[in-house]
Amino acid sequence: MNLKDLSQKTGFTKSYLSQIENMKREPPxxxxxxxxxxxxxDVAFLISGETQNTEAPKITVVRKGEGRANYGPFGEKGFLYESLGYKKFDRLMDAYIITIGPEFPPKAFFHEGQEFVYVLEGAQEFIYDGQTYFFEEGDCFFFDSDKPHYSRTVGKKQGKILMVFAVQKASAPGELLSLNKIEMEK
Structure with a gap:
């Protein structure tokens, strides 16, 4: 697939996709x-280049310590994303254990879909559509992710969350149904 086709199917500009391809932009x-x-x-393939099994297993298991770790999409200090769903390539959602840094990312995220967050460790300050929320261990929250959002650890203990997000699935491979451009706030 060429950049023009990928641009049409994702809604991203050819320029933005080219910047990602040439490692001039780090996408969320x-x-x-x-x-x-x-x-x-699989997302893990885009990051690591490792090929995947093309048969869709009905169940996949990721044992403790087997998650694929990657630094935050902007390389921000203290953020580490551990993919928990990388073995199931036909999944309808993505799950991550995220270590939250002490500073907000440089830009807020917003994209089609919904997110569920469960605070595993520490406390976090979460900004959603301009409103501030504080969450502690054991708290959880669910939100529409089409509004600007971002978070950071507050307090002395490093923050860690379980984050599950889902975007609308297409009716056929490569066909998108009203998925808006996933962007970062400017």
Whole structure:
């Protein structure tokens, strides 16, 4: 698939996709998920280049310590994303254990879909559509992710969350149904 086709199917500009391809822009995980869906590959493949099993297993297991770790989409200090769903390439959602850094990312995220967050460790300050929320261990929250959102650890203990997000699935491989452009706030 060429950049023009990928651009039409994802809604991203050819210029933006070229910048990602040439490692001049670091996209958020949600952007990589959308690109991976259109290409019918796993997000982990886009990051690591490792090939995947093309048969869709009904169940996959990721044992403790087997998650694939990657730094935040902007390389921001203290953020680490551990993919828990990388073995199931036909999944309808993505799950991550995320270590939250002490500073907000440089830009807010917003994209089609919904997110569920469960605070595993520490406390976090979460900004959603301009409103501030504080969450502690054991708290959870669910939100529409089409509004600007971002978070950071507050307090002395490093923050860690379980984050599950889903975007609308297409009716056929490579076909998108009203998926808006996944972007970062300017």
């Amino acid at each position: 995980i949600s952007t990589l998920s959308k690109i991976a869906f259109v290409l019918n590959v």
